[in-house]
Amino acid sequence: MLIDSHNICYSRFLNRQGEDKENNSRNGNFGLPQFLATNIDMAAATGFCQSSAFYCQHSPEAARITWTKNCNPHGLARSFSWKLLSSTPNIKLSSSSPMPFLGGNYLPKKERIQVVSPNIEAPSMTVEFLDAWEDEYDGIIIDPESLPPSANAFASALQASLSNWKLKGKKGVWMKILLEQAELVPIAIQEGFNYHHAEPGYVMLIYWIPNEPCMLPASPSHQIGIAGFVINDKREVLVVKEKCPCSCSGVWKLPTGYINKSEELFSGAIREVKEETGVDTIFLEMVAFRHAHLVAFEKSDLLFVCMLKPLSSEIKIDEKEIQAAKWMAIDEILGQPFYQEDQMSKRVIKICLETSERHYKGFTAHQLISKLDGKLSYLYCNDTNNV
Amino acid sequence: MLIDSHNICYSRFLNRQGEDKENNSRNGNFGLPQFLATNIDMAAATGFCQSSAFYCQHSPEAARITWTKNCNPHGLARSFSWKLLSSTPNIKLSSSSPMPFLGGNYLPKKERIQVVSPNIEAPSMTVEFLDAWEDEYDGIIIDPESLPPSANAFASALQASLSNWKLKGKKGVWMKILLEQAELVPIAIQEGFNYHHAEPGYVMLIYWIPNEPCMLPASPSHQIGIAGFVINDKREVLVVKEKCPCSCSGVWKLPTGYINKSEELFSGAIREVKEETGVDTIFLEMVAFRHAHLVAFEKSDLLFVCMLKPLSSEIKIDEKEIQAAKWMAIDEILGQPFYQEDQMSKRVIKICLETSERHYKGFTAHQLISKLDGKLSYLYCNDTNNV
Numbered sequence: 001m002l003i004d005s006h007n008i009c010y011s012r013f014l015n016r017q018g019e020d021k022e023n024n025s026r027n028g029n030f031g032l033p034q035f036l037a038t039n040i041d042m043a044a045a046t047g048f049c050q051s052s053a054f055y056c057q058h059s060p061e062a063a064r065i066t067w068t069k070n071c072n073p074h075g076l077a078r079s080f081s082w083k084l085l086s087s088t089p090n091i092k093l094s095s096s097s098p099m100p101f102l103g104g105n106y107l108p109k110k111e112r113i114q115v116v117s118p119n120i121e122a123p124s125m126t127v128e129f130l131d132a133w134e135d136e137y138d139g140i141i142i143d144p145e146s147l148p149p150s151a152n153a154f155a156s157a158l159q160a161s162l163s164n165w166k167l168k169g170k171k172g173v174w175m176k177i178l179l180e181q182a183e184l185v186p187i188a189i190q191e192g193f194n195y196h197h198a199e200p201g202y203v204m205l206i207y208w209i210p211n212e213p214c215m216l217p218a219s220p221s222h223q224i225g226i227a228g229f230v231i232n233d234k235r236e237v238l239v240v241k242e243k244c245p246c247s248c249s250g251v252w253k254l255p256t257g258y259i260n261k262s263e264e265l266f267s268g269a270i271r272e273v274k275e276e277t278g279v280d281t282i283f284l285e286m287v288a289f290r291h292a293h294l295v296a297f298e299k300s301d302l303l304f305v306c307m308l309k310p311l312s313s314e315i316k317i318d319e320k321e322i323q324a325a326k327w328m329a330i331d332e333i334l335g336q337p338f339y340q341e342d343q344m345s346k347r348v349i350k351i352c353l354e355t356s357e358r359h360y361k362g363f364t365a366h367q368l369i370s371k372l373d374g375k376l377s378y379l380y381c382n383d384t385n386n387v
Numbered sequence: 388m389l390i391d392s393h394n395i396c397y398s399r400f401l402n403r404q405g406e407d408k409e410n411n412s413r414n415g416n417f418g419l420p421q422f423l424a425t426n427i428d429m430a431a432a433t434g435f436c437q438s439s440a441f442y443c444q445h446s447p448e449a450a451r452i453t454w455t456k457n458c459n460p461h462g463l464a465r466s467f468s469w470k471l472l473s474s475t476p477n478i479k480l481s482s483s484s485p486m487p488f489l490g491g492n493y494l495p496k497k498e499r500i501q502v503v504s505p506n507i508e509a510p511s512m513t514v515e516f517l518d519a520w521e522d523e524y525d526g527i528i529i530d531p532e533s534l535p536p537s538a539n540a541f542a543s544a545l546q547a548s549l550s551n552w553k554l555k556g557k558k559g560v561w562m563k564i565l566l567e568q569a570e571l572v573p574i575a576i577q578e579g580f581n582y583h584h585a586e587p588g589y590v591m592l593i594y595w596i597p598n599e600p601c602m603l604p605a606s607p608s609h610q611i612g613i614a615g616f617v618i619n620d621k622r623e624v625l626v627v628k629e630k631c632p633c634s635c636s637g638v639w640k641l642p643t644g645y646i647n648k649s650e651e652l653f654s655g656a657i658r659e660v661k662e663e664t665g666v667d668t669i670f671l672e673m674v675a676f677r678h679a680h681l682v683a684f685e686k687s688d689l690l691f692v693c694m695l696k697p698l699s700s701e702i703k704i705d706e707k708e709i710q711a712a713k714w715m716a717i718d719e720i721l722g723q724p725f726y727q728e729d730q731m732s733k734r735v736i737k738i739c740l741e742t743s744e745r746h747y748k749g750f751t752a753h754q755l756i757s758k759l760d761g762k763l764s765y766l767y768c769n770d771t772n773n774v
Binding site: 179182183185186189190194195196197198199200201202203204206217218219220221222223224258259261262264265287288289290291292293294295296297299300302338341342343344345347348351360361362363366368369370371373375377378379380381382 | 566569570572573576577581582583584585586587588589590591593604605606607608609610611645646648649651652674675676677678679680681682683684686687689725728729730731732734735738747748749750753755756757758760762764765766767768769
């Protein structure tokens with residue numbers, strides 16, 4: 001399955017949160033279950049949009065659907081034999097079965113699959129499908145809270161649902177499987193789902209129905225780091241030596257770290273400096289950032305260098321994290337052999353120094369509201385009087 | 388399992404790629420299998436480092452280990468009964484078994500687990516552990532290419548290995564499970580693993596052994612978008628109307644999109660403009676960026692606005708992607724009702740205009756080499772003569 005982000009509508013990720021919040025309060029939350037009411041961005045991330053633009057607005061068309069209808073089993077996906085299952089109870093599938101991992105007795109439970117026709121040769125059955133949402137991109141979001149807990153029932157309902165969605169011309173199918181539902185993962189993979197992204201607690205699977213390149217957006221691609229440049233009135237810079245069991249422990253460097261989930265860049269820089277050195281600071285400006293690829297997990301990395309103003313001077317290191325911290329003259333920092341050999345680090349320190357001497361202008365942070373998502377976000381830009 | 392990025396050593400993600408490349412060529416690749424030789428960043432992302440610093444260097448200490456040793460089965464994790472399995476062939480585990488999802492016959496295969504003691508009450512067995520790597524953070528990276536294909540053998544080896552790693556005082560355990568190995572996912576989850584991240588083709592699982600907060604780095608947190616501002620000599624701006632089935636289709640906006648995997652920001656902007664409008668451009672500067680949270684999949688989003696210079700003027704739209712594109716006067720763009728109501732979008736357009744009139748200075752891109760990873764990366768900064 002090809003995952004290619006370049007044709008994905010950028011703005012559709014951004015414009016649902018605010019709208020849905022508004023509509024949720026106005027329209028009694030559409031009867032959304034909590035997992036969707038709080039994670040409604042799922043809907044915006046779903047399905048098929050070939051446009052790519054910045055300022056789009058979606059109408060809140062997502063609506064809950066539970067399909068139960070007469071279904072011709074010959075329309076089901078894959079070669080799974082419903083006839084065999086209906087006529088031969090307790091049969092154990094051989095290893096050539098499409099679902100060998102289910103092990104022993106593979107028979108749809110009667111409360112989920114009801115045979116309503118006596119004609120075994122071409123049975124017409126009432127099938128209960130998976131609970132799911134449609135979105136305006138012809139996409140499907142399966143409700144993780146209503147997945148059948150038994151492997152058999154899940155497999156049957158998934159096959160029937162996929163067949164149904166194919167007939168309806170649906171495109172992308174999203175299925176979030178919670179940690180405690182892990183037993184269902186291999187069944188979904190067997191049916192043709194692929195991994196999209198995961199984090200502690202769940203894995204998100206996708207299925208692209210059309211016979212054309214997958215248009216679903218890629219999974220998150222970047223880690224975001226920050227570095228704090230803190231210089232005092234004596235022109236000394238706050239530096240640390242890390243406690244990491246590696247050769248960098250000999251180098252005095254800027255405090256750095258990763259931002260926390262949903263943390264602002266400048267807040268992350270202030271927090272990291274405080275944690276590592278005990279020094280309180282305020283954010284002045286974002287002086288530069290570096291973009292690197294194929295870093296952790298083959299993903300990319302953005303490191304933002306923040307100029308911070310110290311509000312205190314006493315150093316109290318976090319002994320779990322670092323070996324030592326101190327205020328150090330710029331020349332001493334750059335005089336270390338490491339900086340002589342590292343273009344990038346040397347340039348960053350020099351830019352920070354220029355900034356502190358007011359010979360350089362970076363970006364400041366401006367909190368603005370956007371109609372896209374109805375939220376306040378930070379715009380980082382050069383703070384001139386003209387804009 | 389708590390995943391908290393704020394105490395993670397930032398630089399350890401960055402400094403392995405180059406070193407390992409160098410050492411691979413010098414030392415005959417250490418005999419690394421291809422999956423690790425090409426994805427060696429895995430090692431840098433593994434384990435436990437409480438420091439947080441920018442410019443660290445690691446020594447290439449990762450070395451392949453295959454453990455096979457006498458192991459007391461009473462030291463195994465969880466309450467899985469080896470005695471039962473050894474003495475009762477072909478037993479079918481009941482639903483109260485710790486691994487009910489394995490279905491039918493759950494017995495370690497003899498080629499993987501060999502009983503070498505006749506004492507059934509306290510058997511001493513030679514257990515084959517999972518192939519894995521140690522790293523310098525007391526972490527373990529399990530080799531996905533040598534996972535036992537059978538669920539039984541995998542479960543046995545995983546339990547034995549976890550027990551062994553616990554005894555050795557190991558900390559973080561990483562296990563990449565490929566799409567075709569999905570059957571192993573629920574077994575690992577049952578043993579206490581959690582999801583870390585995933586993308587098409589694999590899911591990465593983690594296990595944190597110490598009885599303290601997990602120090603493993605969080606999964607990638609951000610999607611990266613770009614917007615292209617292209618203005619011609621007549622002071623007209625290149626705008627598009629998207630084909631997305633939503634209400635934004637009426638608004639003329641800047642071309643935007645997501646960057647591709649490992650793509651430079653400016654390259655992504657040039658590509659998106661070309662794809663959507665057919666217009667060739669070159670990158671001039673990065674004028675601003677916006678940081679938004681809780682966007683798709685509850686992750687965050689950075690949108691970089693790029694000033695591009697047109698090299699051609701003829702418009703040829705990608706009809707699959709957008710409805711229309713044209714050159715439009717700035718006043719007309721800002722005159723649309725949408726821009727009157729959207730602080731963020733209005734500010735961005737005004738900044739771009741100021742940039743084009745040389746009243747505003749953004750960041751330019753500078754390719755520099757870093758000793759950290761031995762690679763060329765782009766530093767975006769204000770291009771003054773002083774730095």
